[in-house]
Amino acid sequence: MIRIAIDCMGGDAGLPVTVPAALDFLRRYPDVQVLLVGLSEPIGALVAADAAAPRDRIEIVHADEVVTMDDPVEVALRRKKNSSMRLAALAVKDGQADACISAGNTGAWMAVSRYVLKTLDGIDRPAIATALPNRKGGGTTVLDLGANVDCTPEHLLQFAVMGAALVQCQTSGQRPSVGLLNIGEEAIKGNEVVKDAAELLRASPLNFYGNVEGNDIFKGTVDVVVCDGFVGNVVLKSVEGLASMLSGIIREEFHRGLLSKLAGLLASPVLGRLRTRVDNRRYNGAALLGLRGVVIKSHGSADVYAYGCALERAREAVANGLLARTAQQVAEIRRSLDAAGVLPAADARHDANGAEGGAVA
Amino acid sequence: MIRIAIDCMGGDAGLPVTVPAALDFLRRYPDVQVLLVGLSEPIGALVAADAAAPRDRIEIVHADEVVTMDDPVEVALRRKKNSSMRLAALAVKDGQADACISAGNTGAWMAVSRYVLKTLDGIDRPAIATALPNRKGGGTTVLDLGANVDCTPEHLLQFAVMGAALVQCQTSGQRPSVGLLNIGEEAIKGNEVVKDAAELLRASPLNFYGNVEGNDIFKGTVDVVVCDGFVGNVVLKSVEGLASMLSGIIREEFHRGLLSKLAGLLASPVLGRLRTRVDNRRYNGAALLGLRGVVIKSHGSADVYAYGCALERAREAVANGLLARTAQQVAEIRRSLDAAGVLPAADARHDANGAEGGAVA
Numbered sequence: 254m255i256r257i258a259i260d261c262m263g264g265d266a267g268l269p270v271t272v273p274a275a276l277d278f279l280r281r282y283p284d285v286q287v288l289l290v291g292l293s294e295p296i297g298a299l300v301a302a303d304a305a306a307p308r309d310r311i312e313i314v315h316a317d318e319v320v321t322m323d324d325p326v327e328v329a330l331r332r333k334k335n336s337s338m339r340l341a342a343l344a345v346k347d348g349q350a351d352a353c354i355s356a357g358n359t360g361a362w363m364a365v366s367r368y369v370l371k372t373l374d375g376i377d378r379p380a381i382a383t384a385l386p387n388r389k390g391g392g393t394t395v396l397d398l399g400a401n402v403d404c405t406p407e408h409l410l411q412f413a414v415m416g417a418a419l420v421q422c423q424t425s426g427q428r429p430s431v432g433l434l435n436i437g438e439e440a441i442k443g444n445e446v447v448k449d450a451a452e453l454l455r456a457s458p459l460n461f462y463g464n465v466e467g468n469d470i471f472k473g474t475v476d477v478v479v480c481d482g483f484v485g486n487v488v489l490k491s492v493e494g495l496a497s498m499l500s501g502i503i504r505e506e507f508h509r510g511l512l513s514k515l516a517g518l519l520a521s522p523v524l525g526r527l528r529t530r531v532d533n534r535r536y537n538g539a540a541l542l543g544l545r546g547v548v549i550k551s552h553g554s555a556d557v558y559a560y561g562c563a564l565e566r567a568r569e570a571v572a573n574g575l576l577a578r579t580a581q582q583v584a585e586i587r588r589s590l591d592a593a594g595v596l597p598a599a600d601a602r603h604d605a606n607g608a609e610g611g612a613v614a
Numbered sequence: 615m616i617r618i619a620i621d622c623m624g625g626d627a628g629l630p631v632t633v634p635a636a637l638d639f640l641r642r643y644p645d646v647q648v649l650l651v652g653l654s655e656p657i658g659a660l661v662a663a664d665a666a667a668p669r670d671r672i673e674i675v676h677a678d679e680v681v682t683m684d685d686p687v688e689v690a691l692r693r694k695k696n697s698s699m700r701l702a703a704l705a706v707k708d709g710q711a712d713a714c715i716s717a718g719n720t721g722a723w724m725a726v727s728r729y730v731l732k733t734l735d736g737i738d739r740p741a742i743a744t745a746l747p748n749r750k751g752g753g754t755t756v757l758d759l760g761a762n763v764d765c766t767p768e769h770l771l772q773f774a775v776m777g778a779a780l781v782q783c784q785t786s787g788q789r790p791s792v793g794l795l796n797i798g799e800e801a802i803k804g805n806e807v808v809k810d811a812a813e814l815l816r817a818s819p820l821n822f823y824g825n826v827e828g829n830d831i832f833k834g835t836v837d838v839v840v841c842d843g844f845v846g847n848v849v850l851k852s853v854e855g856l857a858s859m860l861s862g863i864i865r866e867e868f869h870r871g872l873l874s875k876l877a878g879l880l881a882s883p884v885l886g887r888l889r890t891r892v893d894n895r896r897y898n899g900a901a902l903l904g905l906r907g908v909v910i911k912s913h914g915s916a917d918v919y920a921y922g923c924a925l926e927r928a929r930e931a932v933a934n935g936l937l938a939r940t941a942q943q944v945a946e947i948r949r950s951l952d953a954a955g956v957l958p959a960a961d962a963r964h965d966a967n968g969a970e971g972g973a974v975a
Contacts, residue, residue: 388859442763468852471858483805487796487797487828490828492853493829502891519877523878
């Protein structure tokens with residue numbers, strides 16, 4: 254059985270999305286149990302209202318506090334110790350669940366899950382990864398998307414390891430290819446951090462493709478694209494902004510006058526297929542990687558369908574042993590880079606990374 | 615008269631695009647003269663073949679070397695001293711032209727024009743700026759797009775000054791609003807360079823809006839978005855990649871089977887309007903800002919229409935006094951920040967910036 258702790262209160266909609274999505278998900282996957290974490294009364298009412306809910310695989314965990322979308326990280330961490338978000342992460346820490354998920358505010362979820370679960374051995378900083386649709390019909394996994402704004406070359410190497418392990422879990426592919434996001438394919442380009450990271454990646458046993466550029470994300474040139482969290486976050490929001498502008502323009506043009514509306518009606522099967530192909534709800538469910546537990550972040554505006562997709566991310570990461578894979582690859586890479594003398598000694602590394610941790614977007 | 619020196623050899627197509635575009639442009643703007651720089655024989659033949667070419671406003675400048683799209687910067691700078699690219703920049707330096715333009719390789723064009731023309735007083739590093747279409751129907755000017763991968767806060771301030779001056783030339787707007795690209799609107803977010811840049815911008819007389827995120831580029835939240843060249847280049851290529859993927863998908867879906875083709879036919883006026891609205895050829899013509907001369911970079915793959923748009927950028931920058939505006943704003947901002955004690959002394963600044971200059975994408 255795969256046990257998933259769900260922060261039912263998180264997200265723009267909260268309960269009306271998370272609970273129905275969880276119940277649907279249970280019906281689709283008989284190997285899943287859920288812990289529904291949040292205000293137990295309304296959760297119980299929603300479960301009771303669904304006659305076909307598989308009650309034997311549902312446990313309700315009461316939490317009387319809720320981290321709001323606007324709560325600063327400090328409030329989530331220090332004031333709301335009984336929040337649904339925190340209790341969901343605690344369920345993983347205490348071994349009651351294998352994975353936890355929230356659609357709540359990203360910064361708070363990252364901070365709380367990191368505080369509760371801690372990072373894996375050999376990982377200095379967790380990272381946020383998600384897949385963006387590419388031209389090949391698959392997804393390109395990009396990380397970090399905003400957990401770490403200032404990164405060292407070794408952080409980028411760790412992101413590569415974690416991203417490759419995640420893709421292995423999703424595709425059963427043998428050795429996912431990894432690209433380093435840069436401003437040109439030539440090795441001489443880029444800033445110092447990226448150049449040094451490329452050297453580490455080349456010396457590692459990862460399937461390192463080399464530098465890639467922004468458009469390679471959508472070409473599907475590689476399985477995993479690695480960048481620091483500042484760049485990743487800006488790219489993610491930029492492409493979301495462009496996509497939203499374009500879909501707005503398409504809608505407008507097909508509603509401009511009677512003839513256009515008619516054309517839109519006639520073209521509606523085509524437009525429908527288009528919508529399906531570019532539907533980013535399918536890619537909902539970012540992974541917060543590098544923690545001692547599977548932690549998934551759903552988009553705050555997810556609907557029931559999108560939230561279900563994020564739940565699939567959680568299930569497949571557990572089913573395919575994401576944590577063990579990551580830990581094993583981290584150890585393997587450390588051995589090979591240590592043997593090659595490429596990495597600074599562990600102590601020096603720890604000093605360099607400091608204790609402050611990453612800023613969270 | 616506005617005199618534009620055109621590197622006729624640059625770009626994927628070269629002469630068959632640049633010369634016809636120049637001739638069309640001359641017909642549209644009677645206040646323009648052009649210097650057609652490149653292999654004089656084929657240029658002369660193309661001009662001769664156009665019976666309506668306004669010959670009195672055309673001068674052909676022979677250059678027997680061509681910087682190719684793959685030439686490294688060093689080759690363009692040190693080996694090909696008689697290239698069309700270099701002679702176009704030299705025409706500006708020697709006062710024979712007010713602006714120069716090339717569709718050749720960006721790195722080479724930046725290096726050559728910078729070497730020949732030098733930077734304006736108070737500008738440490740030139741930057742590349744272009745407009746991206748936004749939801750308001752206008753363009754958001756973004757810089758730097760790849761000239762400088764490692765930037766100091768003061769570089770970002772200088773980019774803001776140059777970008778604001780450029781937008782003023784294009785829109786005659788009084789005080790363009792400037793946003794700083796970041797991963798969150800809150801002032802506490804972002805890396806150290808961006809945080810310090812925000813302080814400088816707030817203390818400056820610029821119309822500083824504050825932090826903006828990637829999606830604000832397409833919302834049109836501000837007139838000018840400032841970022842370092844690494845981030846800007848990655849964003850530009852990412853959105854180009856997404857746009858190209860989406861237009862490929864739209865084409866595919868409207869060609870899938872007879873019914874879809876019919877729907878496409880019926881929807882063709884709508885699709886045509888769509889294409890016009892998102893046609894990025896209109897925005898062709900990036901400005902290499904901060905040099906002692908108006909320098910424009912056309913997309914390498916520009917067609918005649920797109921190249922004509924880039925020529926408009928050159929003309930409007932000259933007509934509206936871009937250089938004088940930039941110089942004046944630089945001086946004004948320097949005075950006000952010096953008075954506020956926000957900037958380090960000029961000497962310290964120069965040490966910090968070093969002599970190596972920016973890496974060029």
